[in-house]
Amino acid sequence: MARFFPFMLLAVVAYGVAVAAMGVPLSQELLNLRLPSGSVFTLTMSELLLAISTVVLFFEIMNATSAKSSSIFNHGLSLVLFIACGLIFLFVPGFGTGTFLIITLMSLVDVVAGYSISILTARRDMTFGNQE
Secondary structure: OOOOOOOHHHHHHHHHHHHHHOOOOOOOEEEEEEOOOOOEEEEEHHHHHHHHHHHHHHHHHHHHOOOOOHHHHHHHHHHHHHHHHHHHHHHOOOOOOHHHHHHHHHHHHHHHHHHHHHHHHHHHHOOOOOOO
16 A cells, blocks of 8 residues: 555645644744854754655655556656645645745656656566577
């Protein structure tokens, strides 16, 4: 079941829960740390959502390397998610932000990488004639 699931949906849901449902501003500071250099590192909600999305994208790309037939279904669901993200970005209040645009672009990278990796894997695995 996990092979079918587009994990980028987790990033979209995290954005929806944090920003749209709970009303947390993207600029809200979540963490302040003084670094040994004397600089202060500040983590905002927007940066946290993008960090989570980047980690999720890594796992999606790792999932795309699977040569199983279920990966094609996963790529299709990822494409549906990308289209939904694009429509949500355009038409749903609270989602028309730079942060959500980057999450949408990450879902596009997931789609392109998934299909590209599948094609390259299939091409590499294809054999012709007698292989003795």
